[in-house]
Amino acid sequence: MTVAAPPDPPPSDLRERILTAAEEVLRRYGPAKTSVVDVARHLSMSHGNIYRVFSSKEALRGAVVERWLERAHAPLAAIVAGPGSASDRLTAWFTTLARQKIEKVTSDPELFQTYQALLHQVPELIDQHLVWLDAQVRQMLAEGQATGEFRFADLDQATVAVLAATVPFRHPDLIVATNDSPDHAKLRAVLALVIAGLKTGALA
Amino acid sequence: MTVAAPPDPPPSDLRERILTAAEEVLRRYGPAKTSVVDVARHLSMSHGNIYRVFSSKEALRGAVVERWLERAHAPLAAIVAGPGSASDRLTAWFTTLARQKIEKVTSDPELFQTYQALLHQVPELIDQHLVWLDAQVRQMLAEGQATGEFRFADLDQATVAVLAATVPFRHPDLIVATNDSPDHAKLRAVLALVIAGLKTGALA
Structure with missing residues (x-):
């Protein structure tokens, strides 16, 4: 045959x-x-x-958005895997994320809106993205906990708190109003407070 | 005559x-x-x-919104003026604000939307409200600084950081998704970290 x-x-x-x-x-x-x-x-x-x-058209669109997110994720993953204390990596990670978002919004607002619209058509990609961000922060916190740099009782609680405190520097609807690049002075101040709290055992 | x-x-x-x-x-x-x-x-x-x-109709609407805000402000002002350490008052103040917002949104979402719509017709009232919240937080921070409870160099910077870290527990567009009442566990964790940072001089 x-x-x-x-x-x-x-x-x-x-x-x-x-x-x-x-x-x-x-x-x-x-x-x-x-x-x-x-x-x-x-x-x-x-x-x-x-x-x-x-x-399908939907599969193509999903892949476009996924590639767009992966490009944003690569430098963040490199920070998590890189050298430095957990505190330094957390600071570099959040300022990199904020800079990426601000650059996207300000350099090509229409394209950013296009991607936001596409993302809302594929809500599971938003969830995947948020789970991915959560896992990255969780990993840095767990490593800081393991080395004794951070003292907290509950990794979930610490992760949720760190992510909540940084929302205005990450949320697509708030990032423009909150924008404090190029120095990220406000974000750095928030992180300094939060990291000090992690070090001194405020959640221990 | x-x-x-x-x-x-x-x-x-x-x-x-x-x-x-x-x-x-x-x-x-x-x-x-x-x-x-x-x-x-x-x-x-x-x-x-x-x-x-x-x-005018506009004057009446403005007065309605203003009274609505004033009713929300009264218990917050009482906390600022009340007894307790600056840390305790900050925690009570932010959890009271979060509880008020959540109650308004969940008990009568349509009325809340109505007030949000009215507020956006009188943007100077939004600004006044934000200035008022800022002044309240600033006062508690300044008092904590004066007693030595908090150590930070710049009251403006500390105020901005504390307000930024609590955005998801205050912002009308985020409060429902963030809602962690009745215990406000997430908000309390964020405040514990931030307050520890203020005490240990992370912004000193």
């Missing part, structure tokens, strides 16, 4: 090219007007090629 | 009755549909009587 060979797996650079084109089309036309056909036209290929890699 | 005697000043209970009626009418019909005539009808009086006290 002769069967057709299975199609070659899509080369990963095709996937990347499609995502980059989709991002470009989204930037130009906004999420409401972006179709797979538009993305295919931008790449001078048939939309069948795109459907070989992404099963 | 005979002139009419100046009208009697409106008795303050008339002012209160009008404000209470306006609140009731707003609660029933929402801000878009509330007119001075509706308020007058509710009181079985002519709208001329109301215009003797409030020069």
